[in-house]
Amino acid sequence: MTAAIDDDLWSAIGDPTRRRLLDLLLADGGGTATTLSDHLPVTRQAVAKHLGVLDRVGLVHATPAGRERRYEVDEVQLARAVAQLASVGAAWNARLLRIKRIAEAIQRTREN
Amino acid sequence: MTAAIDDDLWSAIGDPTRRRLLDLLLADGGGTATTLSDHLPVTRQAVAKHLGVLDRVGLVHATPAGRERRYEVDEVQLARAVAQLASVGAAWNARLLRIKRIAEAIQRTREN
DNA sequence: ATCTCCGTGCAACCGATGGTTGCGCATGAC
DNA sequence: GTCATGCGCAACCATCGGTTGCACGGAGAT
Numbered sequence: 001m002t003a004a005i006d007d008d009l010w011s012a013i014g015d016p017t018r019r020r021l022l023d024l025l026l027a028d029g030g031g032t033a034t035t036l037s038d039h040l041p042v043t044r045q046a047v048a049k050h051l052g053v054l055d056r057v058g059l060v061h062a063t064p065a066g067r068e069r070r071y072e073v074d075e076v077q078l079a080r081a082v083a084q085l086a087s088v089g090a091a092w093n094a095r096l097l098r099i100k101r102i103a104e105a106i107q108r109t110r111e112n
Numbered sequence: 113m114t115a116a117i118d119d120d121l122w123s124a125i126g127d128p129t130r131r132r133l134l135d136l137l138l139a140d141g142g143g144t145a146t147t148l149s150d151h152l153p154v155t156r157q158a159v160a161k162h163l164g165v166l167d168r169v170g171l172v173h174a175t176p177a178g179r180e181r182r183y184e185v186d187e188v189q190l191a192r193a194v195a196q197l198a199s200v201g202a203a204w205n206a207r208l209l210r211i212k213r214i215a216e217a218i219q220r221t222r223e224n
Numbered sequence: 225a226t227c228t229c230c231g232t233g234c235a236a237c238c239g240a241t242g243g244t245t246g247c248g249c250a251t252g253a254c
Numbered sequence: 255g256t257c258a259t260g261c262g263c264a265a266c267c268a269t270c271g272g273t274t275g276c277a278c279g280g281a282g283a284t
Contacts, residue, residue: 010126016123034259034261155272161272179231180231180232
C-alpha cells in the first residue's frame with residue numbers, strides 16, 4: 001500500500017535535522033542557512049545541504065535577497081507530505097485493528 | 113515541538129525498505145529474513161540488517177523457531193510510531209493553518 | 225550415524241549521505 | 255576603497271544501505 005513515488009518525500013522528512021529545519025521555518029516564517037544554523041547543533045554548511053535536498057523535493061523554495069538566500073516552506077508541498085504521513089499511519093492502523101479483531105475472535109472461540 | 117527521543121523511531125520508519133518490511137509483516141502476520149526477501153528487491157542480508165534495526169527500536173521482535181528466525185510486529189510499539197506520525201503531522205497542519213489565516217487577514221486589510 | 229540441504233550469521237567491501245573544516249568569492253556597509 | 259559577512263565549493267571522515275562470499279548449525283533423508 002505504501003506509494004513508491006513518494007519515497008523522496010519520506011526520506012526528506014525522515015531526517016531529524018530536516019524536520020527541525022521545517023519546524024524553524026514554519027515558526028519564524030523563513031530564514032537563511034546561517035540564521036537557521038544558529039538554532040541547530042550543526043554547521044551552516046550542513047544546514048545548507050539539508051536546505052538543498054528540501055528544495056529538490058519542493059518542500060521549501062529559496063529567494064535571493066541581497067547577498068542573503070532566504071528560504072521559505074512551500075505550504076502546498078508540506079501539506080502533501082502531511083497527507084502522506086496520515087495515509088501510511090491510517091493503513092497501519094487499519095492492519096493493527098484487523099489483527100486485534102482476529103485476536104479477539106480467537107479469544108472468543110476459545111472461551112466457548 | 114518535535115520530540116528528540118523518538119528520532120530513532122523516525123529514522124527506523126523513514127527507510128522505504130523498512131516500511132515495506134512492516135507492511136509485509138503486517139499482511140502475512142510475520143515472516144523470516146528469507147521469506148521476506150523474496151517479496152523485496154534486496155538480498156536476504158539486507159533484509160536481516162533492516163530487521164535488526166527494527167528489532168533494536170522495538171518495532172518487531174524475533175522468536176527462534178527450529179532453524180528459522182521468525183519476526184513479528186510489536187503492535188504496541190507500531191501504534192506508538194503511528195501516533196508519532198500523527199502528532200508531527202498535526203503540528204505542521206496547525207502551523208500551516210495559522211499561516212493561511214494570517215495571509216487571509218493581510219488580504220482582508222489590503223482589500224479595505 | 226552421516227550426509228546433505230537450507231536458513232542464519234559474520235566479515236569485507238562499495239556507493240551515498242550527513243557532518244565537518246577550510247578556502248575563495250561577492251556583495252552590502254563603512 | 256576597504257572591510258566583513260554570508261555564501262558556495264571542495265576535500266575529507268563516519269555511518270548506513272546494499273552487495274558478495276563464506277562458515278556454521280539444525281532438520282530431514284539414506
